[in-house]
Amino acid sequence: MPNHASRRTLLAAAAATAAGAVAAASGTARTAAADIADALNPEGPPGRRPDRAGLRRAVDRMSLAEKVGQLFVSRAYGHSATAPDPADAEQNQAMFGVRTAAELVSRYHLGGIVYFAWAHNTRTPQQIAALSTGLQQAALTSGARIPLLLSTDQEHGAVARIGRPATLFPGAMALGASGSAADARRAARIAGSELAAMGIRQDYAPVADVNVNPANPVIGVRSFGSDPRAVAGLAAAQVRGYQGAGVAATAKHFPGHGDTETDSHVGLPVMRHTRAEWEELDEPPFRAAVEAGVDAVMTAHIVFPALDPSGDPATLSRPIVTGILRERLGFQGVVVTDALDMAGVRQKYGDDRVPVLALLAGCDQLLNPPDLPLAHRSVLAAVGSGELTEARIDESVLRILEVKSRRGLFDEAYPSAAAVDAVVGVREHLDAADRIAAATTTLLANPAALVPVDAKAAPRLLVTGTDPVSPSGTTGPPTVVLARELTALGCRATAVAPVRAVAAAAGNAAVLVCTYNVPEGDSPQRTLVTDLIATGVPVVLVALRNPYDPARLPACAAELATYSWGDAEMRAAARVLTGAARPAGRLPVPVPGRYPLGHGLSLDA
Numbered sequence: 001m002p003n004h005a006s007r008r009t010l011l012a013a014a015a016a017t018a019a020g021a022v023a024a025a026s027g028t029a030r031t032a033a034a035d036i037a038d039a040l041n042p043e044g045p046p047g048r049r050p051d052r053a054g055l056r057r058a059v060d061r062m063s064l065a066e067k068v069g070q071l072f073v074s075r076a077y078g079h080s081a082t083a084p085d086p087a088d089a090e091q092n093q094a095m096f097g098v099r100t101a102a103e104l105v106s107r108y109h110l111g112g113i114v115y116f117a118w119a120h121n122t123r124t125p126q127q128i129a130a131l132s133t134g135l136q137q138a139a140l141t142s143g144a145r146i147p148l149l150l151s152t153d154q155e156h157g158a159v160a161r162i163g164r165p166a167t168l169f170p171g172a173m174a175l176g177a178s179g180s181a182a183d184a185r186r187a188a189r190i191a192g193s194e195l196a197a198m199g200i201r202q203d204y205a206p207v208a209d210v211n212v213n214p215a216n217p218v219i220g221v222r223s224f225g226s227d228p229r230a231v232a233g234l235a236a237a238q239v240r241g242y243q244g245a246g247v248a249a250t251a252k253h254f255p256g257h258g259d260t261e262t263d264s265h266v267g268l269p270v271m272r273h274t275r276a277e278w279e280e281l282d283e284p285p286f287r288a289a290v291e292a293g294v295d296a297v298m299t300a301h302i303v304f305p306a307l308d309p310s311g312d313p314a315t316l317s318r319p320i321v322t323g324i325l326r327e328r329l330g331f332q333g334v335v336v337t338d339a340l341d342m343a344g345v346r347q348k349y350g351d352d353r354v355p356v357l358a359l360l361a362g363c364d365q366l367l368n369p370p371d372l373p374l375a376h377r378s379v380l381a382a383v384g385s386g387e388l389t390e391a392r393i394d395e396s397v398l399r400i401l402e403v404k405s406r407r408g409l410f411d412e413a414y415p416s417a418a419a420v421d422a423v424v425g426v427r428e429h430l431d432a433a434d435r436i437a438a439a440t441t442t443l444l445a446n447p448a449a450l451v452p453v454d455a456k457a458a459p460r461l462l463v464t465g466t467d468p469v470s471p472s473g474t475t476g477p478p479t480v481v482l483a484r485e486l487t488a489l490g491c492r493a494t495a496v497a498p499v500r501a502v503a504a505a506a507g508n509a510a511v512l513v514c515t516y517n518v519p520e521g522d523s524p525q526r527t528l529v530t531d532l533i534a535t536g537v538p539v540v541l542v543a544l545r546n547p548y549d550p551a552r553l554p555a556c557a558a559e560l561a562t563y564s565w566g567d568a569e570m571r572a573a574a575r576v577l578t579g580a581a582r583p584a585g586r587l588p589v590p591v592p593g594r595y596p597l598g599h600g601l602s603l604d605a
Helices: 004-025 032-040 052-061 064-070 086-096 101-108 125-140 172-178 181-197 228-244 275-291 318-328 354-361 372-385 390-406 417-423 427-438 478-488 498-504 524-534 567-578
Strands: 072-074 112-115 154-156 250-254 296-299 334-336 442-445 460-465 492-495 510-515 539-543 558-561
Touching: 052 390, 064 072, 064 372, 064 390, 072 101, 072 372, 086 101, 086 372, 101 112, 101 125, 101 372, 112 125, 125 181, 125 417, 154 181, 172 181, 172 228, 172 427, 181 228, 181 417, 181 427, 228 275, 250 275, 250 318, 275 296, 296 318, 318 334, 318 354, 334 390, 354 372, 354 390, 372 390, 427 567, 460 478, 460 498, 460 524, 478 492, 478 510, 478 567, 498 524, 510 524, 524 539, 558 567
Parallel strands: 072 112, 250 296, 296 334, 460 492, 460 510, 510 539, 539 558
Antiparallel strands: 442 558
16 A cells, blocks of 8 residues: 555655745745735735635735636647747747747636647646646736646546556546446546646546447547446546545536537537436436535536527536536536537637626636637626626636635645656556556457467467557557567567458467447448458457447457557456456446447356
């Protein structure tokens, strides 16, 4: 078991050292904690976390522009707060009228920045911590001197913005296959500790959607599964894990995105559940997250006629955000919109109206508007016209400050290099990821008793199939990683491209074919599997992402589901295939026409 007390002591010392260094660099001997405490509660002792009354006084002292700025969480381009690469500086200039992320924070008094790999924010853990420090320094030396709530999408599995050497865990559906709330909580606790060490104090996880539609193009394996009670338990466990590590968890996507056939990034999905179906299927995980004390809930850009017949997306729906989330579920925390640059929220209204309507609906944080200057002006104008009251703005700002307070940002806002080295990607965490992954691999079929292969006989194995782009920076394409891990366990495994696989099949004990989101009907993946089966060499299907793939392909000599294609999942699959580990996963979703919910072979006999 880890020595939590000694680790907390180390991190506290590291944070204090970093704060002193930053304060010295800015020409003052004061610590960040003292600055923030004085700004919020000048009568109180330095370093004391402000109470609600102190937070209210802080809101009262802000200008309207500063209050409105607190509502926005924007992207910013570049690896550094003050010295981005020239191309990123040009992008910032084009989008925001400033060249650096630090200038962006200062100009708009932002409440948060969201990190993306595509915005070049997440190169290495040490770089991320330095970026966080620079951004916090900009926030604490300008405007209301309120620390930022830095955030990212680190769901793990298919969606992870920060890759190696940070620890990468199996995603939600893999955790659903293990069925262990303890593993879900431990994964979130470790992941949260690493995010906090890098200065990230809000994670847009866990996904609380119940995936009951195999055709769902945007949720799928990001969900824990199709059983609302199981999803509720795992979502609540992850809320407690993240927040136990000092990171605000965010349950998403309310009121539920699990039965849609349109991706809200590119269109406006319609949820066809009745009110009774919503209460039975979609509500339980969000209720469980609220009861677990989740800091934030993210809205979905979906139309849900049974909950609001207006045709407005849930993000802009007062009956959904205020009537159901606030009043029915009793949620008092921060409501954050899904990204406002997504098509699902932009189809009905213009980019000037969307942020205003989101606030009128009851949202607090406005995430990643496509045009931040326009959005900021629009909210200010809505207050000026009386459409929004300043009191309404104050409500949201207070909720945001309360989350910042709960997550310790008024005690210490700056991360440190020492904390990164002590926490991020350490051996203990990597071993935990492997242990958790070992319980997730699901053996779906093994009619010829091909699994486990006898690794001691050094069988020749061919590995081929789809190599999806890594979700988070692994050590290689999944076919290559799987072949390498099988070889390490005693097999003679070779990875080849699909165009060479049929010709190379002869002489192998088996061909392992990796699939990825196989569509209905004819497809290159179906053709490959069919042609490999025709060679007479036993074919082992490894479904890298959606476990629905076997229903869309001919039956194989053995079939496994891994739910993701990171290194930990490939190591776990290799161990199951060779008998080094017994398969323990059980399907957290049914595979229509092939396997029921809960199916999985154990090989205990």
